[in-house]
Amino acid sequence: MSQATQHAVPTGSWNADTVHSTVGFAVPYLMGTFQGTFSEFEARLSDGALSGSAAVGSVEVKDPNLSTHLQSPDFFDAERFPRLSFEANDISRSGDDLTIGGELTLKGHTEPVEIQGHVNDPGPDPYGGERFGLQLETKVDRTKFGLNWNNPLPSGDPALANEVTIIVDLQLVKES
Amino acid sequence: MKVLGISGSLRRNSHNTRLLRAAGEIVEEHGGEFEVFDGLKAIPPYDEDDDGPQSPPAVERLRRAIAGADAVLFATPEYNSSIPGVLKNAVDWVSRPLATSPLRNKPVAVIGASTGMFGAVWAQAELRKVLAATGARVTEVELAVGHAHEHLDEAGHPTDPAQEEALYDSVLVLLGELQNVEVAA
Numbered sequence: 595m596s597q598a599t600q601h602a603v604p605t606g607s608w609n610a611d612t613v614h615s616t617v618g619f620a621v622p623y624l625m626g627t628f629q630g631t632f633s634e635f636e637a638r639l640s641d642g643a644l645s646g647s648a649a650v651g652s653v654e655v656k657d658p659n660l661s662t663h664l665q666s667p668d669f670f671d672a673e674r675f676p677r678l679s680f681e682a683n684d685i686s687r688s689g690d691d692l693t694i695g696g697e698l699t700l701k702g703h704t705e706p707v708e709i710q711g712h713v714n715d716p717g718p719d720p721y722g723g724e725r726f727g728l729q730l731e732t733k734v735d736r737t738k739f740g741l742n743w744n745n746p747l748p749s750g751d752p753a754l755a756n757e758v759t760i761i762v763d764l765q766l767v768k769e770s
Numbered sequence: 771m772k773v774l775g776i777s778g779s780l781r782r783n784s785h786n787t788r789l790l791r792a793a794g795e796i797v798e799e800h801g802g803e804f805e806v807f808d809g810l811k812a813i814p815p816y817d818e819d820d821d822g823p824q825s826p827p828a829v830e831r832l833r834r835a836i837a838g839a840d841a842v843l844f845a846t847p848e849y850n851s852s853i854p855g856v857l858k859n860a861v862d863w864v865s866r867p868l869a870t871s872p873l874r875n876k877p878v879a880v881i882g883a884s885t886g887m888f889g890a891v892w893a894q895a896e897l898r899k900v901l902a903a904t905g906a907r908v909t910e911v912e913l914a915v916g917h918a919h920e921h922l923d924e925a926g927h928p929t930d931p932a933q934e935e936a937l938y939d940s941v942l943v944l945l946g947e948l949q950n951v952e953v954a955a
Contacts, residue, residue, distance in 0.1 A: 662868040666875070666905035673875045743902070 602687035603639055604716050604726055608766035610637035610646070611725065615764045617648050621736070622755035624747070630655045630664070637764050639728075644694065646762075647679035668743040675701045687713065694730070698760075700739040707732045716768070723767050730762040771802040771948055774839035778846035778857035778882075778893070780811050785883040785918035786845035786890075788926030789937070793843055793881070795925075796941040807835050816862045829863045836864060837872035840948050843941070844901075846882045848893035858900065865904040874905035877947040881913040881940050883922065889914025909947050911940035 618631035631654050637646030650670035655661050665672040682696025692711035697704050714727030736742075736758045744752045775790035787806060794804030812828035820826055825833070836842055846857055865871050880897050882890030891914045902908045913928075913936045915921055921929050928934045 659868045662874070662905060663903065666902070667907045668902045668905075671907075 601642065602685040602692060603642060603644070603713060603728075604768075605642070607640040607769040608638065608726070609769060610635070611765045611767050612636065616762070617646070618761050619758050620761060621758045624753055628655075628754075637762075637766070639766055642685065643681070643683040644685065644696070644728075645679070645681045647677045649677055650700075651676060669741050671701055671740075680707075682709070690714070692728075692730075698732075698734060698739075701741060703739040705734065705738050707734060719767070723770070725765050725767045728762070728764040728766065730764070731759060733757050733759050771797075771945065772839045772841075773797045773802055773804050773944065774835055774842045775804060775806040776810070776842060776844050776857070776860070777806065778844065778854040778897075780856060784847075785885070785915070785922055785926075786847050788922060788924075789881065789883050789915065789918075789928075790843065790845045790926070792922075792926035792928075793845070793937060793941050796938055797843075797945070800941070800945055802945065805835075805839075807832065809835075810856055810860055813856070813860050813863060816859055821863070821866060825863070832860060833864050833872050836876065839876075841877040841879070841944050842873075842906075843944060844878065844880045844897060846880065846890055846893045846897055848882065848884050848886070848888075848890035851892045853893050853897050853900065857897070861897075861900055861904065868905060871904055873901065876906050877909060877944060878906045879909045879911045879940055879944040881911065881915075881937070883915035883918035885917065885919050887916040889916040889918070907947065909943050911943045913937055913940050 616631055617635045618629060620627050620629045632648035632652050633654050634652035635648035651665050651672040653661055653664050664670055678700040680696055680698050682694045684695035686693050690713050692713055694709040694711055696707055698707045709730050709732040711728055711730040716724050716726040719725045735756050737756050744754050747753050775794055777784055777787040777790050779786045790806055797804040809828055809831050814826055847854060864873055878901050880894045882894045884890040898908050915928055915933055923929055928937055
């Protein structure tokens with residue numbers, strides 16, 4: 595049956611349409627969840643291997659002072675480690691759900707990560723190309739990557755959680 | 771390779787200023803230039819109304835001194851378990867605006883001395899936190915000279931050999947950070 599030969603992700607080479615894709619993160623902060631995105635990134639799927647990177651200096655949050663602090667050695671250290679990157683070639687599929695094993699490199703530290711994902715199968719787009727969608731999410735401990743900043747709340751509890759959710763929503767366009 | 775020293779004490783015969791000068795000798799032994807900033811007392815209290823393209827000259831002088839140095843070594847006493855106001859005030863001035871502060875990505879180290887027994891450890895910890903918030907590259911060095919009136923010689927060197935070694939190590943870690951920067955560039 596054809597299901598037996600179905601690939602987890604489309605074959606061939608595909609590149610992210612960065613206008614219609616998002617790479618971001620969410621982390622519990624104070625009494626809610628703080629979110630940010632990276633405006634400069636790239637992602638590619640080629641021969642079953644998924645890779646991508648983002649310029650940490652392009653982090654976008656709603657306050658320029660916070661953006662500057664996030665680029666400092668307290669957090670991403672954009673001067674010394676300008677990009678975060680990701681690589682994976684262990685991708686399995688069940689229905690439209692994906693499980694991806696890969697490695698995330700951030701601030702000079704490389705750690706294994708397991709990603710949960712969802713795939714929207716390829717179809718023609720309005721621009722004459724072909725594209726498919728990937729929604730990916732994983733949780734990482736930021737302290738494993740040397741992002742250790744914190745401040746105590748009045749209660750004494752830390753203001754910022756260590757567990758960060760990385761959220762990626764990609765539209766990948768087939769290479770012509 | 772130029773290192774700027776900033777003492778959190780204004781007193782003429784300050785233990786921290788002498789400790790900085792001793793650190794400066796070590797910088798010079800390793801081929802670097804060292805200068806102690808002497809204009810902290812002239813810096814007015816921070817007032818956003820006075821901040822902008824035309825900051826007070828004393829503030830501009832500190833900004834230029836930090837911008838012109840490859841690294842900054844702070845030595846601080848401790849007032850009421852924290853950073854002396856004059857030093858915190860100076861850091862607040864030069865931290866703004868954050869995106870263009872001369873402290874941003876600047877390798878810095880904090881050491882300290884006090885006449886009490888703990889060597890300004892809490893002031894040092896708070897100063898490291900403040901400097902990190904400005905975007906400075908805070909190196910992990912430790913030197914807390916307690917009972918400084920008894921434990922520093924005339925030139926500002928710790929009389930305890932272990933603390934003198936810690937002073938050397940602190941300077942070497944800071945200078946090592948500069949080499950990292952040069953390699954990365």
